[in-house]
Amino acid sequence: KKNVLIIGAGGVAQVVAHKCAQNNDILGDLHIASRTVAKCEAIIASVHEKGAMKVPGPFQAHGLDATDTGAVAALIGATRAQIVINVGSPFVNMSVLDACITTGAAYMDTAIHEDPAKICEAPPWYANYEWKKRDACKAAGVTAILGVGFDPGVVNAYARLAEDRFIDKITSIDIVDINAGSHGRWFSTNFDPEINFREFTGTVYSWQKGAWQENTMFEVGREWDLPVVGKQKSYMTGHDEVHSLANRYPDADVRFWMGFGDHYINVFTVLKNLGLLSEQPVKTAEGQEVIPLKVVKAVLPDPASLAPDYTGKTCIGTLVKGEKDGKPAEVFVYNIADHKDAFNEVGSQGISYTAGVPPVAAAILIAQGTWDAGRMVNVEDLDPAPFLDLLNGMGLPTRVKDAAGDRDMTF
Ligand code: NDP
Structure with a gap:
């Protein structure tokens, strides 16, 4: 013990x-x-x-x-x-x-x-x-x-599972994270808004052709047809595991795709363009100093409070392509989780x-x-x-x- x-x-x-x-x-x-x-x-x-x-x-x-x-x-x-x-x-x-x-x-x-x-x-x-x-x-x-x-984490184990059992020579690893659930609020992030927004305000990095590639957020989109959650739109974003997986599989293209609805993109774009996602302090006319991102966090729902009303499912997985026995091969290793099941068991939403x-x-x-x-x-x-x-x-x-x-x- x-x-x-x-x-x-x-x-x-x-x-x-x-x-x-x-x-x-x-x-x-x-x-x-x-x-x-x-x-x-x-x-x-x-x-x-x-x-x-x-x-x-x-x-x-x-x-x-x-x-x-x-x-x-x-x-x-x-x-x-x-x-x-x-x-x-x-x-x-x-x-x-x-x-x-x-x-x-x-x-x-x-x-x-x-x-x-x-x-x-x-x-x-x-x-x-x-x-x-x-x-x-x-x-x-x-x-x-x-x-x-889960991502990073389980998706890394999925890539390793593909290496161990399904693919001899890995040429690409695409991690796909789709939350097809609904929390019923006008707008909310699924985890700490500060961390959530920080993930998407900077350059989007991916590992392709043996080097870091740079894009802007919502620049590279891809539609997937996935088990259970069906057709879903996603965008390439930077994510921790792209680095460690690129380190282990330097010859493979490693990308991360996150599902976003149009509503999230609209709200995010407005907040960002107004400067409300900045962590640099600003002074109000009254002389008060505030950090815009902290204010946005304070007015948004606490992600933990979404749990009781959250319905629907998540599909997160790793698509690995390459060769098996000299022939082209691909495998999608994935999990489906249910928001309501999570709440009933541990009192949390599916993302947590x-x-x-x-x-x-x-x-x-x-x-x-x-x-x-x-x-x-x-x-x-x-x-x-x-x-x-x-x-x-x-x-x-x-x-x-x-x-x-x-x-x-x-x-
Ligand atoms: P929350 O914001 O809900 O919780 C963070 C907790 O950290 C709070 O309880 C906060 O304390 C505590 N904390 C912050 N600073 C300190 C400090 N200085 N000393 C002690 N405690 C502190 O985040 P989540 O639970 O949603 O996420 C937790 C972690 O999990 C994050 O790192 C997040 O990025 C990661 N994550 C990873 C995922 C994956 O699949 N790999 C997916 C989702 C999240 P208090 O409330 O007491 O102020």
């Missing part, structure tokens, strides 16, 4: 907490820490409300500023946590990682580190921050699994659910020794079979579509 410390108390942390509780016979004592301790307490209360604890055991809330490495290390020590699941904001990654390296606890996150002072991080994303700590992790024997949400279940599967594999790598890795560096096998039973089943048909993937 290994004690778990969850950092952050947002939408994804809610799912992580429920899934840790459902598996606390394998994991050990559970702890959750965030800036606002009341949010941690509310999450623990919802865990008990659903009767989610598999076996009786402690689940404690803590107040923490996760940008303070010393404070994180002290909490790891006090809780005797051996696994830290960082699902706080991406601004806290490096301080939490440093605390894990100091204390020897295993580290996990679901997004690259971001500098709040920068509008948008440019590639090579992992090499900008996290990979600089690879030697330190190795020297300390610390397991750090980067980007183990798909991001929050995978790090708990990874924590179980660390506790069991299967994924306890003793170094820093991205998900595609690890054997995907035990991970996807666990996820099949944890609410995120893998399906495969290729020339042989469309079927459940079993391991």
Whole structure:
């Protein structure tokens, strides 16, 4: 058994907490820490409300500023946590990682580190921050699994699965993320608006023809005809996993596609052109200084509040093309998740659910020794079979579509 410390108390942390509780016979004592301790307490209360604890055991809330490495290390020590699941904001990654390296606890996150002072991080994303700590992790024997949400995360395991079983020579990897659900609000982002908008305000990077290519947002569109969710419009966007996958498969084109409706694009374009997505402070006529992006965040719905009314499904997958036995081949490895099912099980919407279940599967594999790598890795560096096998039973089943048909993937 290994004690778990969850950092952050947002939408994804809610799912992580429920899934840790459902598996606390394998994991050990559970702890959750965030800036606002009341949010941690509310999450623990919802865990008990659903009767989610598999076996009786402690689940404690803590107040923490996760940008303070010393404070994180002290909490790891006090809780005797051996696994830290960082699902706080991406601004806290490096301080939490440093605390894990100091204390020897295993580290996990679901997004690259971001500098709040920068509008948008440019590639090579992992090499900008996290990979600089690879030697330190190795020297300390610390397991750090980067980007183990859904995308990045499960989609990286899907690419590796294609390499292991379906395609000999990979020529392209297209990650497709479609949310065909509806939250019923006039406008809302599905996760932190600040992070959501930051993802789309800068240059769009993709890895094609062996080099980084640059486009503008909503410049390159593609329509997909996908299982369950059908025909869907998507646009090429930059995303963490394009970097790590391009590093492993440098000869392949690696692109990320996100589904957007026309309404989202209209609202986003207006906000951006008005300057309301800027993180640079402006002065009002009254002399008050405000950050436009923070104001927009404050007036938009809290993404966690969307959960009760969210209906519909998500389809997220990895399309891998190349050659098998000298002939052209392609495979689409994917998952379908349902917003309502997620809410009924853990009280969250589907986007948080798909991001929050995978790090708990990874924590179980660390506790069991299967994924306890003793170094820093991205998900595609690890054997995907035990991970996807666990996820099949944890609410995120893998399906495969290729020339042989469309079927459940079993391991
Ligand atoms: P939320 O904004 O809902 O939650 C973030 C949490 O981080 C909040 O509880 C906040 O604390 C906490 N936090 C922020 N700063 C600090 C700090 N200095 N010290 C302690 N806690 C802090 O985000 P989500 O739950 O939606 O997302 C969490 C992470 O998951 C993000 O990094 C996001 O990018 C990532 N993500 C990954 C996905 C994937 O598939 N890979 C998909 C979706 C999200 P408080 O509320 O107490 O102020």
